[in-house]
Amino acid sequence: MQIETAGHKKTQELGKIFAQEILRKEPQGKAVVLALTGDLGGGKTTFCQGIAKGLGVKNKITSPTFNIFKKFKIPLYGRGAFQKKKFQYFYHFDCYRLLGPKDLKELGFKDIVSSPENVVLLEWAEKVEKALPKDSVWLHFDFAGKTKRKILLDKKREKEPKGTSRRQKVKKP
Numbered sequence: 001m002q003i004e005t006a007g008h009k010k011t012q013e014l015g016k017i018f019a020q021e022i023l024r025k026e027p028q029g030k031a032v033v034l035a036l037t038g039d040l041g042g043g044k045t046t047f048c049q050g051i052a053k054g055l056g057v058k059n060k061i062t063s064p065t066f067n068i069f070k071k072f073k074i075p076l077y078g079r080g081a082f083q084k085k086k087f088q089y090f091y092h093f094d095c096y097r098l099l100g101p102k103d104l105k106e107l108g109f110k111d112i113v114s115s116p117e118n119v120v121l122l123e124w125a126e127k128v129e130k131a132l133p134k135d136s137v138w139l140h141f142d143f144a145g146k147t148k149r150k151i152l153l154d155k156k157r158e159k160e161p162k163g164t165s166r167r168q169k170v171k172k173p
Helices: 010-023 044-055 102-105 109-114 126-130
Strands: 002-006 032-038 069-073 089-094 118-123 137-143 149-154
Touching: 010 044, 010 149, 032 044, 032 126, 044 069, 044 089, 044 118, 044 137, 069 149, 089 137, 109 118, 118 126
Parallel strands: 032 118, 032 137, 089 118
Antiparallel strands: 002 149, 069 089, 137 149
16 A cells, blocks of 8 residues: 655554554454654654654654664553553664564564564664564655655565665756
């Protein structure tokens, strides 16, 4: 499935909707893992901000490039809402500086993705693909113009040949 957004607010809204769908589902015995790929400036962090907002996280979400990951408490929603203490923590990883899957192991990643109370989002997930659960949800972010983004939901990770990118050239006005 492919979705196009026009501007960062729309990309954040899409993330919020995505998060609300996660909250509606029952945990499956392990964490929900979202693997984001795409070029720098492609909308990954913006989408993550929407995910966090949709989960009820009040903290300001920025890319944790120098921390590698941040952990946030997912608050309980009010009466009649989706969340009934199913998910407790949101982990935001930025794998840009990691050299490979071994770097995640040192951070306790296996325990994080094994817990059904966690929602885990990884930016630059292609760098650590071998460490991710097979049922991770892959989202690829592409430029579709100066402010527009194409977001491709991959149910099964489609691999790109080495040395190629899905990014399309955007003509400057």
